[in-house]
Amino acid sequence: MWKHPVKIKLDSSCITQLLKRSITDKPQLNVRLPNINNFLELIESCFQSKSLKGGKLIHQHLIKFNGGDFTTQSLLLDKLTRLYISCKKPQLAHCVFNSIPLLERKNKNILWNQMIRAYAWYGPFEKAIDLYNEMVEYGVTPTKYTYPFVLKACSALQDVETGVTIHWHVKRLNLDHDVYVCTALLDFYVKCGCLEEAKEVFDKMPERDVVAWNAMISGFSLHELSSEAIGLFSEMQERRVDPNSSTVVTILPVIGERSMLKEGKAIHSVCLMRGFNIDVVLGTSILDMYGKCGQLAYARKIFGDLALKNEVTWSAMIGACVICNSMREGLELFGKMRKEARESPSPVIIATVIRGCAKLNDLNIGIQIHCLTVKLGSVFDLMVSNTVLSMYAKCGSIDNAVRFFEEIHVKDSVSYSAMISGCVQNGYAEEALQMFRKMQISKVEPELATMMGLLPACSYLAALQHGACTHGYSVVRGFTTDISICNALIDMYSKCSKMNVARLVFNKMSRKDVVSWNAMIAGYGIHGLGKEANLLFQEMQNAGQKPDEVTFVALLSACSHSGLVSEGRHWFQAMSREFNIVPKMDHYFCMVDLLGRAGLLDKAHDFIRKMPFEPDSHLWNALLAACRIHKNIELGEEVSDKIQSLGPASSGNFVLLFNMYTTAQRWDDAALVRIKQKDLGFKKRPGCSWVEVNGKVHAFVGGDRSHPISDKINNKLEELFKEMKKLGYKSEPGFVYQDVEEEEKEDILLYHSEKLAVAFGIISCKSNKPILVTKNLRVCGDCHTSLKYISVIVKREISVRDTTRFHHFKDGICSCGEFW
DNA sequence: ATAGGGTTAG
The missing domain is CATH 1.25.40 (Serine Threonine Protein Phosphatase 5, Tetratricopeptide repeat)
Known part of the structure; x- marks a missing residue:
């Protein structure tokens, strides 16, 4: 039967039968053992059907009958190695490969490369690197086909050191002119986050194909260097390298992130003109881009036109609804998706839906979706539970957020950051600082977003020392290159009365966004520095930064706090005429405030x-x-x-x-x-004031006697009160309830929270240090008058920040000029 | 290709 092997159709069952007999049965005289050619034929056949079983049987046979001459043996082993590789079994292949005699193996460059490739694809990745090293040791010269694979293993392992060594080998072998090798090096550096090295390789390439451009662009985009990514994308087109659909899929998230609708549309039309196949991946990325640019109608159209949708498509579509504030539509889509798809929704989609609920600000729907995550078992996904946590905080239910937070078994940095921000969002800034302490005790490493929660907490409490520590930590961790962190720092220093430091942070920023300018203008505003705010607004225009709605709220309120009536009126007119921004309730509020404070009551009414x-x-x-x-x-x-x-x-x-x-x-x-x-x-609401002394924040409510040195504080206040009376102070009865006796009225006023905090500050801080107190309500009129006197008596600067602005008391004068 | 925590005003 082995005489005409070519004619026999060898399917796997046939092979099994034949080989089983050859291995297990005693050789029978009438059945000749298969010869070398038969085996080659067999392996070829196994190759066709990717028969792992056949391969293993041949393997066993070869082990059992280790006969024949070396050359023929090697040929068989070579083939069998390839068979195992094609069956995605690199370790079995390696076994066979190693049994090829060394002398023979040294000549098999291609097989080495294929072995390395197999490990690079299927793992374990370390083996690819081991094999490469072995290859170099034996003096087998690696080729341009070796490097892409061994580098892929390096990036999978994030093994920068080995990759860099390999880069040297590439240079030594003069392979650094090859497009494929260079692209592989580029890809390796990108994936390991070494962007500078990647850019160097990219710049030195004698020629670059579209794959190289794509790799470099995706490197920038993955590392959030969106302007670099966009810059390279335009450079690529200037150099007449045609983008392909991978390029588009790489650049669209960047376009979406930056809301560059015009560019997004242009890219979409390029796809249509070049006839790119709009498959699920490309279609989803176009849809997502439109969603991020706030174009729900376009996103819907793309979604409707896509014949094949997967979960990512649905997720992007629901995400588009959330961005465009069509939460109900998003929830409907979610329901529809659940009906159409049998399998339960992924954590990604659940998180998107919960974010929608948070934006809806509807606690009831939020609770429902929380129930659903429990039912689906998604609560055990940390990403999902962090989203639930933040949803509760955003819906104003800090109690639910805290309860849920306690239930999370393994909390990560995001859980803590969400809790810290949630506390501040709900007016619990001290609790936010406590939560940060808990985080440190739990040895969870703070991240950038943690600082983004802490800084507003410091702002709220005017806790300068905490704020400065947060700043220091952010510098050490390299967070201060981030625009948002700097914006939060500007706000913190402004609200802690350190305008010069705020301005320093602002000036030192290498890139600013509209929030940076707004924060700085608002900072000047709350200090009554209306002229500075106006100057900065001019500078903003010179710098080419377009103002937004918030800019005008900040600018108009700055004018209001400084009594700059004509400037305020001018900008209110200009905002719609010159800047195309329709005034909203907030802007009208600023104007009424501006006219009203200035005494133009009829004009305000009008x-x-x-x-x-x-x-x-x-x-x-x-x-x-x-x-x-x-x-x-x-x-x-x-x-x-x-x-x-x-x-x-x-x-x-x-x-x-x-x-x-x-x-x-x-x-x-x-x-x-x-x-x-x-x-x-x-x-x-109970009035509450805070003062930071030696890095500790002390809180006071009106009439508070709970502070450890309460007696001392009250004595100090009485002492100050006597001095004030000598200087001509009279309490204004309008600020207290009329149904108490005259003397009691004075008592109540005497123990307003801001007075308690100031007195505590005077006792506890060195006499040359200015005192900063912040209050959760507007400063009361009597306190305002009293503090002018007190600033004379104690001969030091006292600042009080209330909900609208700063009052700097010095030598009996307040910086607000009674504009408050 | 989708995805958790975040900055400005009032």
Whole structure:
């Protein structure tokens, strides 16, 4: 039967039968053992059918009958090695490969390369490097086909050291002119994060094909160097290298991230003109780009046109809905997807949907989706649970967030960062700092986003020492190259009254974005430095930075705090005429505030009447505040009626109205306001002040006696009070309830939280140090007056930051110039 | 190709 092997169709069962007999049975006289040619034929056949089983049987046979001459043996072993490789069994292949006699093996360059390639593809990757080293040791010269594979193994292992050594070998062998080898080196450096080395290889390449360009672009894009990626993409086109669909798929995420709609559209049209096949991958990346550019309609169109969709496509589409604030549509799509696809949704898609719920700000839907993650078992995915955590914080339910946080078994840096930010977002800045301490105890390493949570906490508490430490740590970790970190630093230093340091950080930034300028302008604004804010706004335009809505809120409020009425009016007009930004409620608020503070009450009222949309109670409140400052009771009452008809938004309205009546000594009306406030269930938020002493933040509420040195603080205040009276201080009765005796009123005022904090600061800090106190409400009028006196008595600078601005008291004068 | 924590104003 072995006489005509060619004619026999050798399928795997046939091989099995034949070889089993040859291995296990005693050789029978009438059955001749297969000869070398038969084996070659057999292996060839196994190759066709990728029969691992056949390969193994041949292997066994060869071990058993280790006969024949070396050359023929080698030939067989060579073939068998290749067979195993084609069956994705590099280790078996290696076994056979090693059994080829060394002398023979040394001549088999190609087989070495194929072995290395097999390990580079299927692993273990270390073996590819071992084989390469062995090859070099035996004096087998590596070729241009060796390097792409051994380098792939290096990048899989993130083994930079070996890769760099191999780079030297490449140079020595003069292979650094080969496009394939260079592209492989480039790819290796990119994947190991060595971008400078990658760029060097790229720049030195004598010629570059589209693959090399793609590798370099993806390197920049993977490492968030989006402008470099875009720059290279245009350079590639200038040099007339045609992008292919991989190029497009690489560059589109960068375009999306930067919301470069015009460029995105151009790339989309290139795809259509060149007739690129819009498959799932390309289609999804185009869809995603449109979503990130806020073009939901385009994204929907691409989504609808895609014949084949996978989970990534659905995920990108739902993500587009979330970005474009169409959360309901996103949730509907999610439902539809769950019906169409049998398998449960991936963590990525679940996280996207939860982010949508967070944006909806609907706690009930949030709880529902939390239940779903439990049902699907996705709560055990850390990424998903971190998203749930942040969703609770964003929906304002810090209790749920804390409870859920406790339930996470292994918390990572993201969990802690989300918790820290969540605390600050909900007004629990001290708790945010405590959470950071917990994180340190748990030995979880802080990341950039942790600092992004800590810095606003320091800003909130005016905790300069904490803030400066956070700055220092960020420098050490290299975070300060990040624009957002610098923006947060500018805000922190501004709110800790260190405008010069804020400006230094701002000046030193190599790249600024619109937030950087806004933060700096706002910083000048809260210090009443309106001129500086205006100058910086001019500089911003000279630098070519386009302002946004927030810029004008910052600029207008800066004008308001400094009484720059004509500048404010000018910019309000200009924002729509020159900058194409439609004024929103916030901008109208700033203008009413500006006119009102300046005493132009009728103009402010007129301004509200001429608004193109309905003013809310918050806006009327700005006018009410102005009525109180300028003691215009008639208008105040009219405005107050308006607020009542709209339904008051906060207790602030009641406080203002109440204070207005008491200033006018209309006690009965004032009392009615209190009763109504109580009936409607608006509680006055407790005022709280903070002061940082020696790196520790101390909190005070009005009348607080819980502080360890409370007695000393109260004694100090009484002492100051006597001095103040000598200098002519009289308490204003309008700031306290009218139903208490005159002396008690003084007592209540005496123990307002900001006074307690200032007194504590005076006792605890060296006499040359200025005192900085921050408060969660507006500073009270009596405190404002008192602090002027106190600044004279103690001969030091006292700063109080309230919710709207800074008050720097020095030599009896406040920097606010009564504009507050 | 999709994906968790984040900056500015009020």
